[in-house]
Amino acid sequence: MVDDERDGVRLTSLDAPLGDGLEVTKGDLVDHLDAFADRLVPQLAGRPLSVKRVRPGQEPFMQRSVAKGAPEWVRTVPVWSSGAHREVHQVLCDDRRTLLWLANQRAVEFHVPFSLAGHDEPTGIVLDLDPPEGADFGVVVQAAQLVRRALADAGLTGAVKTSGSKGVHVVVPVRGVPPEDAAAATRALAARAAALDPDLATTAYIREDRHGRVFLDSTRSGSSTIVAAYSPRIRPGLPVSAPVAWEDLPAVRPGDVTVRTAPERLGDGDPWRALLPVAQELPADLVAEGHTI
Ligand code: ATP
Ligand code: MN
Ligand code: MN
Known part of the structure; x- marks a missing residue:
């Protein structure tokens, strides 16, 4: 050995x-x-x-x-x-x-x-995009574009990475946002993104209500967890959660980046750090809307 x-x-x-x-x-x-x-x-x-x-x-x-x-x-x-x-x-x-x-x-x-030990305020929010069973990754890409538009309409920008498993994560660094408001804004963003194309994306928690649509999960912020960028996943070949520039997302195939291909595919730099926008404040109307959901 x-x-x-x-x-x-x-x-x-x-x-x-x-x-x-x-x-x-x-x-x-x-x-x-x-x-x-x-x-x-x-x-x-x-x-x-x-x-x-x-x-x-x-x-x-x-x-x-x-x-x-x-x-x-x-x-x-x-x-x-x-x-x-x-x-x-x-x-x-x-x-x-x-x-x-x-x-x-x-x-x-x-x-x-998304919060540091001993702190309540999150440093970011995330939308976790989960494809329906057996779907092509292309639908996740389309759903991610809806999230990107909903963010832009709210004056926000996010970064996207593959989960390394089936879907993607859209992360928005935030500052000065109490946890309940971060959670509310995340719900509102998911609802607004789904409303942009209700046939493609849904916020339905109950699986049977999703009817083959991409699930926009808004519950992964705060003290619940998300897998880190560059973390391998426990799947054959050890695929890696990989940062992607928005423009490159349509060309992504999940499983492209594995522990074997990561050095070549991701290079020596830190694309996740480079792609993450600065920490943003969340618009009051978005937060208020989320508190009604
Ligand atoms: P996929 O693309 O297959 O959905 P994922 O990492 O996004 O991969 P999810 O089930 O959507 O998996 O969960 C999102 C995140 O929530 C995970 O990255 C993980 O950090 C956390 N999570 C999910 N299930 C658990 C669990 N049973 N215990 C702890 N954390 C969990
Ligand atoms: Mn999920
Ligand atoms: Mn997921």
């Missing part, structure tokens, strides 16, 4: 399969996270982290609590878990060595909330 040490972190069994059916080794995951550390850590820093992990012979599992036996330099923050009915200690991945330590535990997906 091939072992290694980077930044003082011991990395083990790098030549072993990462997990069942994933078609990559543990080393492929470690190399990707190492290469993208400078672009991932700024998105994770200061935010209670949830990771989705794999192990050969096991189902993938979401982990919020820091793993037992963590080195003393791994920072954590206590967070109340309403699901678990207790306080859990979540990792704050503030540096490369913490990311590598997580990589060695086969943490593949990195999910973070």
